[in-house]
Amino acid sequence: MLLLRRSSFRAVGVLALVVAVAAVAVPSTPPAGRQHRPPPINVIYEATPATHRIALAEHRVTAGCMARRGYEYRAAPPTAEQTAVVPTPFGYEALPAAVAAPATPAGEPGPEDPGYGRALHGDPAKRLVVEAGGMRVSGPGDGCIAEAKRRLLGDRRARWMRAQIQLFQIQERALRSLPDDARFRAATDRWRACVHEHGFTWANPLEVQRDLPADADPPTDPRIRADLECKEDPGYLADAYASLADAQRRELGPEPTALSEWQGLLRGQDAAAAAVLDDLG
Numbered sequence: 001m002l003l004l005r006r007s008s009f010r011a012v013g014v015l016a017l018v019v020a021v022a023a024v025a026v027p028s029t030p031p032a033g034r035q036h037r038p039p040p041i042n043v044i045y046e047a048t049p050a051t052h053r054i055a056l057a058e059h060r061v062t063a064g065c066m067a068r069r070g071y072e073y074r075a076a077p078p079t080a081e082q083t084a085v086v087p088t089p090f091g092y093e094a095l096p097a098a099v100a101a102p103a104t105p106a107g108e109p110g111p112e113d114p115g116y117g118r119a120l121h122g123d124p125a126k127r128l129v130v131e132a133g134g135m136r137v138s139g140p141g142d143g144c145i146a147e148a149k150r151r152l153l154g155d156r157r158a159r160w161m162r163a164q165i166q167l168f169q170i171q172e173r174a175l176r177s178l179p180d181d182a183r184f185r186a187a188t189d190r191w192r193a194c195v196h197e198h199g200f201t202w203a204n205p206l207e208v209q210r211d212l213p214a215d216a217d218p219p220t221d222p223r224i225r226a227d228l229e230c231k232e233d234p235g236y237l238a239d240a241y242a243s244l245a246d247a248q249r250r251e252l253g254p255e256p257t258a259l260s261e262w263q264g265l266l267r268g269q270d271a272a273a274a275a276v277l278d279d280l281g
Contacts (some may be wrong), residue, residue, distance in 0.1 A: 040249060058151075177251075181247065
């Protein structure tokens, strides 16, 4: 797990609202009837044969490491059918499922066996820390997760983490610039007029989730249905994502290596993962 800290960036305007719903995610293929072209940086969220091989190799190396330390790794192996999730920076894009009770994360240590957590996550004092552009990420520096990361990335792990920081910052800058985009403003104005006809006074789609009461039933809630209807009819998502794609391309311009380096490092991990899977049968 990576821990991310922001030390010099402020979330303002639309960015503050985007961060508030960063946990909302949808399948990487948009629902029928609301198709839109994904922005360039969405490639980092795609589920592909390569990302599955990498996840499977990491799991196998981690499990083997834990077994050598006398523990059975609790996390289930990743399956090829698992769907990628991507951020939804404009709120809901489909009717959400009913809220389920939170499950205990697989692979996490229980309170009765702190040694398991130490074996898996390593010494907290030895975390690998990378800083770039006023932002810091960290990950296990030793332990079985770190061993699996080193097996696939070698000495390029800090570069991988730095590339992730750079792409995150590019996404933030692109989102922050959207209120200056005429197409995005027009799409938001159409959406706002539509929801006002339904009796709601939101200024933008991210306020829909913010205003839902704790006891709301997402699949049937009239607020979500109005939001989605007003996104679909005027083509809000198509225009919003087109504006976001343009903004990301502008931001990638001064940093042309950010995405290409991430892709190159991914290819290196895939090659290492294939070797791991061959070795382990």
